[in-house]
Amino acid sequence: MVYLSPLLALGISLVAGTVMFGAMGVPPGGALYAFFVEPLTSAYGWAELGVKAAPLLLIAVALAVGFRAGVWNIGAEGQLTLGAICGGGIALWLYRVDAAWVLPLMLAGGVLGGMAWAAIPAFLKTRFNTSEILTSLMLTYVAALLLSLLVHGPWRDPDGFNFPESRLFSDAATLPVILPGTRLHLGLPFALALAAAVWVMLSRSLVGFQIKVIGQAPAAGRYAGFSERATVWFCFALAGGAAGLAGIVEVSGPIGQLLPGISPGYGFTAIIVAFLGRLHPLGVALAACLLALSYLGGEAAQITLNLPLAVTGVFQGMLLFFLLACDVLILYRMRIRLRNRHPGKAAA
Amino acid sequence: MNRKTLNKLAAAIAAGVFLAAPAHAQVDNAGFVYVGPIGDHGWTYRHDVGRLAVERELGIDTTFVESVSEGADAERVIRKLAAGGSDIIFTTSFGFMNPTIRVAKQFPQVKFEHATGYKRAANVSTYSGRFYEGRAVIGTIAGHMTRTGQIGYVASHPIPEVVRGINAFTLAMRKVNPEATVKVVWINSWYDPGKEGDAAKALIDDGADIITQHTDSPAPLQVAQQRGVHAFGQASDMIAFAPKAQLTAIIDNWDRYYVERVKAAMDGTWKSADMWGGIRSGMVEMAPYGDAVPADVRAAADAVAAAIVDGRLHPFAGPVNNQAGEQVVAPGETLNDKALLGMDWYVEGVQGRLPK
Numbered sequence: 001m002v003y004l005s006p007l008l009a010l011g012i013s014l015v016a017g018t019v020m021f022g023a024m025g026v027p028p029g030g031a032l033y034a035f036f037v038e039p040l041t042s043a044y045g046w047a048e049l050g051v052k053a054a055p056l057l058l059i060a061v062a063l064a065v066g067f068r069a070g071v072w073n074i075g076a077e078g079q080l081t082l083g084a085i086c087g088g089g090i091a092l093w094l095y096r097v098d099a100a101w102v103l104p105l106m107l108a109g110g111v112l113g114g115m116a117w118a119a120i121p122a123f124l125k126t127r128f129n130t131s132e133i134l135t136s137l138m139l140t141y142v143a144a145l146l147l148s149l150l151v152h153g154p155w156r157d158p159d160g161f162n163f164p165e166s167r168l169f170s171d172a173a174t175l176p177v178i179l180p181g182t183r184l185h186l187g188l189p190f191a192l193a194l195a196a197a198v199w200v201m202l203s204r205s206l207v208g209f210q211i212k213v214i215g216q217a218p219a220a221g222r223y224a225g226f227s228e229r230a231t232v233w234f235c236f237a238l239a240g241g242a243a244g245l246a247g248i249v250e251v252s253g254p255i256g257q258l259l260p261g262i263s264p265g266y267g268f269t270a271i272i273v274a275f276l277g278r279l280h281p282l283g284v285a286l287a288a289c290l291l292a293l294s295y296l297g298g299e300a301a302q303i304t305l306n307l308p309l310a311v312t313g314v315f316q317g318m319l320l321f322f323l324l325a326c327d328v329l330i331l332y333r334m335r336i337r338l339r340n341r342h343p344g345k346a347a348a
Numbered sequence: 349m350n351r352k353t354l355n356k357l358a359a360a361i362a363a364g365v366f367l368a369a370p371a372h373a374q375v376d377n378a379g380f381v382y383v384g385p386i387g388d389h390g391w392t393y394r395h396d397v398g399r400l401a402v403e404r405e406l407g408i409d410t411t412f413v414e415s416v417s418e419g420a421d422a423e424r425v426i427r428k429l430a431a432g433g434s435d436i437i438f439t440t441s442f443g444f445m446n447p448t449i450r451v452a453k454q455f456p457q458v459k460f461e462h463a464t465g466y467k468r469a470a471n472v473s474t475y476s477g478r479f480y481e482g483r484a485v486i487g488t489i490a491g492h493m494t495r496t497g498q499i500g501y502v503a504s505h506p507i508p509e510v511v512r513g514i515n516a517f518t519l520a521m522r523k524v525n526p527e528a529t530v531k532v533v534w535i536n537s538w539y540d541p542g543k544e545g546d547a548a549k550a551l552i553d554d555g556a557d558i559i560t561q562h563t564d565s566p567a568p569l570q571v572a573q574q575r576g577v578h579a580f581g582q583a584s585d586m587i588a589f590a591p592k593a594q595l596t597a598i599i600d601n602w603d604r605y606y607v608e609r610v611k612a613a614m615d616g617t618w619k620s621a622d623m624w625g626g627i628r629s630g631m632v633e634m635a636p637y638g639d640a641v642p643a644d645v646r647a648a649a650d651a652v653a654a655a656i657v658d659g660r661l662h663p664f665a666g667p668v669n670n671q672a673g674e675q676v677v678a679p680g681e682t683l684n685d686k687a688l689l690g691m692d693w694y695v696e697g698v699q700g701r702l703p704k
Contacts, residue, residue: 048424051424152506152703161466161689161690162507162508162690162691163507164505164506164507254420255419255420256446259419260536262419295421296424299413299424299425299428302414303411303413308414309385309414309415
């Protein structure tokens with residue numbers, strides 16, 4: 001039933017959406033078509049779904065592992081930024097080198113950069129028992145300022161009239177497109193591979209078992225001799241690496257340069273994706289596609305129906321609200337209590 | 349799902365298929381890509397006013413997408429407009445430059461107009477306003493009206509466009525009031541009412557009695573209104589938000605340019621060009637003066653605007669000193685457009701260091 005609740009929530013959202021569009025005077029059939037079907041009526045649309053879903057899936061599937069273990073890494077956005085900085089820095093540094101090893105080096109740099117940024121809250125957590133929610137979140141803003149500093153200063157395009165962006169990456173530093181005529185890049189295969197690996201790890205390996213035990217019953221985990229410290233480190237390294245990879249994939253793929261703002265909040269949206277997908281790799285993959293589709297649909301609704309952007313936000317909000325509501329109502333039974341709390345006394 | 353909705357769906361699918369084959373014999377639709385919400389009452393709002401002027405005067409359909417982020421999403425949105433039948437597309441933020449160029453390569457028959465950028469192609473024009481001319485006018489007013497001699501400047505990103513505005517404002521202000529100084533707070537965002545308001549509060553607490561801004565929301569004006577100090581509106585007339593505080597506002601007026609360019613596309617006379625229009629072209633306008641501006645100050649501001657229009661005055665005419673007091677522009681010379689476009693230094697009178 002818990003696995004059905006996302007579908008139930010989606011169904012209720014569609015009904016509520018129909019009512020909302022009807023109230024706005026927009027034909028609900030056309031609006032829902034624009035949101036969920038129109039973006040996928042061309043090969044380019046499908047490719048764009050992959051472009052949008054890839055970073056969400058990469059990050060969310062890794063975050064889900066941490067959330068299973070009770071490690072609350074809220075700072076994937078910052079780890080993404082550091083991945084983009086480290087990998088992008090390599091691209092700028094090797095600007096004149098036209099060799100096949102440039103791109104793998106950049107990807108490795110991105111992964112390590114994200115891991116290094118994630119290591120800070122992991123260290124603070126294991127050494128000083130600091131709340132990783134706060135430290136990882138706050139480091140996101142530090143990362144954004146660091147990127148801003150670099151593109152406003154030393155990494156600025158020398159021919160760019162002092163605008164805050166790096167030069168465009170060379171061809172050797174650009175992620176290959178896997179579907180000609182579209183922007184679909186290697187990020188999607190990376191994300192799918194990671195999701196599959198996480199699935200195997202969680203269901204078949206000792207590490208996966210440890211993560212689940214420590215998350216659900218820390219005391220039992222300790223009794224069994226599982227190390228919480230090791231789990232914290234593992235979860236942060238995995239999520240940091242995945243977010244860093246997402247960062248370098250974005251800048252070396254669809255963006256092609258370093259900018260002050262490289263992500264429309266993928267690191268935060270991925271948290272929603274992880275929970276929407278029930279912290280299960282397959283569910284997370286579906287949730288990443290759904291969220292990605294809702295963004296594409298929001299653009300399509302603006303273009304074809306002149307619907308305001310706020311409608312997209314309302315629609316996404318409804319989906320999450322109904323999901324939470326379904327969870328609560330499935331797990332708990334509602335009882336209406338009358339005000340008189342002590343019927344026995346009243347009778348006396 | 350009943351038969352009626354099914355029919356509607358079928359019609360919508362048919363329409364989608366039909367739209368996918370663009371007809372470029374004539375101009376049916378003009379597309380607009382905005383970086384902010386059309387309700388920002390500033391930058392994006394004014395572009396949307398221009399879009400409505402196109403609809404009204406030329407009677408063609410327009411399409412817009414608002415709050416498009418300047419990263420990977422921009423290219424998809426621009427491409428979708430081009431593929432969806434927009435024959436001329438205005439991309440109205442600097443960050444849309446490279447995506448616009450990339451999409452323009454794939455759609456050579458579609459015309460593109462990119463605001464504030466520097467990359468052009470056979471089917472890509474660029475345009476912007478010489479807003480620094482308006483800054484010279486408000487700087488003159490500030491120089492006359494400040495009592496504390498300190499002006500607070502809420503700024504977005506340290507790019508040449510914004511630095512140029514700060515410098516033009518400061519130069520004009522110090523011509524009137526050589527002791528006055530400008531303090532800048534960078535909020536690293538174009539539109540963030542919370543941060544903009546906080547920056548204005550901090551500047552007022554620090555002694556500023558006039559607030560000016562290069563961000564898109566009316567929040568700094570609202571703070572000025574509450575605190576009883578004066579301020580200038582940005583991008584549009586924001587008098588409704590600060591009836592007592594607003595002295596005047598620099599208005600971006602894209603109406604005439606947008607109508608001209610779409611009309612040129614309809615007539616087949618559109619050519620790739622670079623437009624940088626100031627007060628004379630009508631792209632930069634001043635809002636009516638607020639009640640607080642005395643007659644002599646109005647006259648002084650009008651004189652500066654008139655001198656700019658007929659070319660007697662250039663806001664960056666020498667002598668201009670940098671922060672270190674070194675003369676950068678000699679008397680009798682003016683900075684050329686290339687120097688203005690890449691400006692990355694402060695003039696004398698601006699406090700603090702320019703973030704680099």
